[in-house]
Amino acid sequence: MKFIHIADVHFDVPFRRLESRGLANKRRMEQRNAFNKVIEYIKEHHIEYLFICGDLYEQEYVRQSTIEYINKEFEKIPETKIFIVPGNHDPYIKNSYYNTFKFANNVKIFGEKIEKVEEQDVDIYGYGFTDFYMKPKNIEEIKIENKEKINILLTHADLDGAKNNDERYNSIQKTKLDSLKFDYVALGHIHKASYDGSIVYPGSLISLGFDELGNHRNDRRRN
Numbered sequence: 001m002k003f004i005h006i007a008d009v010h011f012d013v014p015f016r017r018l019e020s021r022g023l024a025n026k027r028r029m030e031q032r033n034a035f036n037k038v039i040e041y042i043k044e045h046h047i048e049y050l051f052i053c054g055d056l057y058e059q060e061y062v063r064q065s066t067i068e069y070i071n072k073e074f075e076k077i078p079e080t081k082i083f084i085v086p087g088n089h090d091p092y093i094k095n096s097y098y099n100t101f102k103f104a105n106n107v108k109i110f111g112e113k114i115e116k117v118e119e120q121d122v123d124i125y126g127y128g129f130t131d132f133y134m135k136p137k138n139i140e141e142i143k144i145e146n147k148e149k150i151n152i153l154l155t156h157a158d159l160d161g162a163k164n165n166d167e168r169y170n171s172i173q174k175t176k177l178d179s180l181k182f183d184y185v186a187l188g189h190i191h192k193a194s195y196d197g198s199i200v201y202p203g204s205l206i207s208l209g210f211d212e213l214g215n216h217r218n219d220r221r222r223n
Helices: 024-045 064-075 174-180
Strands: 003-006 049-052 081-084 107-109 115-118 122-126 150-156 184-188 194-196 199-201
Touching: 003 024, 024 064, 174 199
Parallel strands: 003 049, 049 081, 081 107, 122 150, 150 184, 184 199
Antiparallel strands: 115 122, 194 199
């Protein structure tokens, strides 16, 4: 199987420090360009799955025109199955676009309940935020049902956040996550790319602030 894993796009983030310099709209267009490159890569290379692990957009600021743009991009890759787990900036709440907008038929949006989607060669487990904060789940209760298949977990989480006495963002203990034996754990929340065995933060598509320096192009691919 071939998949792309992204997170933390943050469409329509205010970019307040850039706004005062008249550069906020330019940066938003750069967000769209980066997202479009992902979609074009998927289309060109016939990628089967796109995993979006939270904070696709800013619930507080997002415009419907932006949601329509995102959906049109999804419609360009109808053969790709798109799985979204909402994060703390785009939770699946009553008035969220995840709840009120009709996304393309190839889009699956996970809720707070841990759910498994069975595909021919892979089982995909996922759960997301249904509020701006989420207490840790008892993820050790997840049981991989078919170990003969590839098993992937998607969520938006703060890995070992409890060590910092902050469990508001779905804090997960790495030791518990390792014990589940997923082949790949696709996370979002941390804007810097990070790989720890099978546990992966892809990082944000572009820098979202002056404290996010460095390369935001992620070349690690899995087949």
